[in-house]
Amino acid sequence: ATSFGIEEALQKLGIKEVNPGTSTGNKWFSGEDTIASYSPVDGKLIGKVTVTTKEDYEKVMESATAAFKTFRTIPAPQRGEIVRQFGNKLRELKEPLGKLVSYEMGKSLQEGYGEVQEMIDICDFAVGLSRQLNGQTIPSERPGHVMREQWHSLGVVGIISAFNFPVAVWAWNTALAWVCGDVCVWKASEKAPLCSVACQNIIAGVLKENNLPEGISCIINGDYKIGEMMTNDTRIPLISATGSTRMGRIVGAKVAERFGKSLLELGGNNAIIITPTADLKVVVPGAVFGAVGTAGQRCTSTRRLIIHESVYNKVRDAIVGAYAQIKIGNPLDETKHVGPLIDKDAVAMYLNAIEKAKAEGGNVLIEGGVVKGEGFESGCYVKPAIIEAKNHYEIVQHETFAPILYLMKYSGEVENAIDMQNGVAQGLSSAIMTNEMKEAEKFLSYSGSDCGIANVNIGTSGAEIGGAFGGEKETGGGRESGSDAWKVYMRRQTNTVNYSDELPLAQGIKFDL
Numbered sequence: 001a002t003s004f005g006i007e008e009a010l011q012k013l014g015i016k017e018v019n020p021g022t023s024t025g026n027k028w029f030s031g032e033d034t035i036a037s038y039s040p041v042d043g044k045l046i047g048k049v050t051v052t053t054k055e056d057y058e059k060v061m062e063s064a065t066a067a068f069k070t071f072r073t074i075p076a077p078q079r080g081e082i083v084r085q086f087g088n089k090l091r092e093l094k095e096p097l098g099k100l101v102s103y104e105m106g107k108s109l110q111e112g113y114g115e116v117q118e119m120i121d122i123c124d125f126a127v128g129l130s131r132q133l134n135g136q137t138i139p140s141e142r143p144g145h146v147m148r149e150q151w152h153s154l155g156v157v158g159i160i161s162a163f164n165f166p167v168a169v170w171a172w173n174t175a176l177a178w179v180c181g182d183v184c185v186w187k188a189s190e191k192a193p194l195c196s197v198a199c200q201n202i203i204a205g206v207l208k209e210n211n212l213p214e215g216i217s218c219i220i221n222g223d224y225k226i227g228e229m230m231t232n233d234t235r236i237p238l239i240s241a242t243g244s245t246r247m248g249r250i251v252g253a254k255v256a257e258r259f260g261k262s263l264l265e266l267g268g269n270n271a272i273i274i275t276p277t278a279d280l281k282v283v284v285p286g287a288v289f290g291a292v293g294t295a296g297q298r299c300t301s302t303r304r305l306i307i308h309e310s311v312y313n314k315v316r317d318a319i320v321g322a323y324a325q326i327k328i329g330n331p332l333d334e335t336k337h338v339g340p341l342i343d344k345d346a347v348a349m350y351l352n353a354i355e356k357a358k359a360e361g362g363n364v365l366i367e368g369g370v371v372k373g374e375g376f377e378s379g380c381y382v383k384p385a386i387i388e389a390k391n392h393y394e395i396v397q398h399e400t401f402a403p404i405l406y407l408m409k410y411s412g413e414v415e416n417a418i419d420m421q422n423g424v425a426q427g428l429s430s431a432i433m434t435n436e437m438k439e440a441e442k443f444l445s446y447s448g449s450d451c452g453i454a455n456v457n458i459g460t461s462g463a464e465i466g467g468a469f470g471g472e473k474e475t476g477g478g479r480e481s482g483s484d485a486w487k488v489y490m491r492r493q494t495n496t497v498n499y500s501d502e503l504p505l506a507q508g509i510k511f512d513l
């Protein structure tokens, strides 16, 4: 038996040895092929999920398109009520679901719970939003006329999610999509398929209790070929995809070709600028959590520290000192800070990145490497590394999904640091540590950070759901979660109504018959 109550958690979530990987809600479909999910924590097989067949995909799409026609007629606040009940179920199941996330994906238990908390938070947000899907009234240039803008449900939303946030990213999308009157088809990462089964079990119960039709929440499972069925499917007006820039380039192009919309959340290359007035009490935890939290596998993970030369040695020594305190080990053990990487491929990429950084001239301050010995049998545990590097190194320009932190110096004014921060292809998250008001405002101004997220005196990761989440450039341009991100899940309609007895034309055009 596995320790830390995993067996019990799996049971509470309805996870079996072999699980059907395709579902339209309370109906499940099994194919022959399976994906085995091994835990990076101890290398053990957790369970299997069947791969979606072409025929079953068709059943899912038929069910989803039919459900949409009913679901969009239910008043938005009533759809909000469904999401409210879903949020309550998540509150009840926070412990087992958080544990499964931690065990299947490898992030610390605290972060596993945090991820479920993000799901609960977005449900609460969506419930309020269900009464605020407001359009506007626009003054018409013509007498006796009024213009309006309305937001209508869009249709089937296809969700492709990554292994690193195996449940929260799905919820960011579904909670909003559902209150907007859309139905969802989710292809989870093949590296965390059991999380999709667990989530589907939870929402299926809510849908059943409310006598709602099949097709409002669907899951499909498999590799990229299963995702491709969705990207090529004209019945899906919106694809929301989280993952690598490589994946997003393909998905974005495919979806655009058929005039679908895509919401892309791709790679980041996030930096913290550390200025001469930065407070070390804030800098050290901010930078260290950003770099080693989730073993560096967040798209918002801190990859680069851009430090002013006048404080460089002091900051470097403080960060290096803090790394000495980091405990690597079983993420279910709450005394550990850093768990494993997702799999051995990720370990190989991490090792390769360190070699490349060295070959390009990087100076290793904290040696990386694979952790061996008792408790580390999965072969997925690595040491967080620190390397002094130059921003232009090819490896520094590239997102490596692992705990490797690059330190670099800037001199002179903050503008030089901002140039370095912006001098990468990605544009997700960024931060400045400063007590100088002018520096902070410059960083946030039009000529400051070019990222979708720009923070002052906090790190690059750990965004709250209330703000819109996403970034520019190779990060893909999508925004999900808070603010007005809901609009992408709806279609905008402009209405002009004439309540006069005449028909004046716009722009003063005369058309006399």
Ligand code: UN1
Pocket: 164, 165, 169, 242, 297, 298, 299, 300, 460, 461, 462, 463, 464
């Ligand atoms: C991701 O890494 O894909 O800001 C999402 C954060 C989290 C979300 C990260 N709230 O770190």
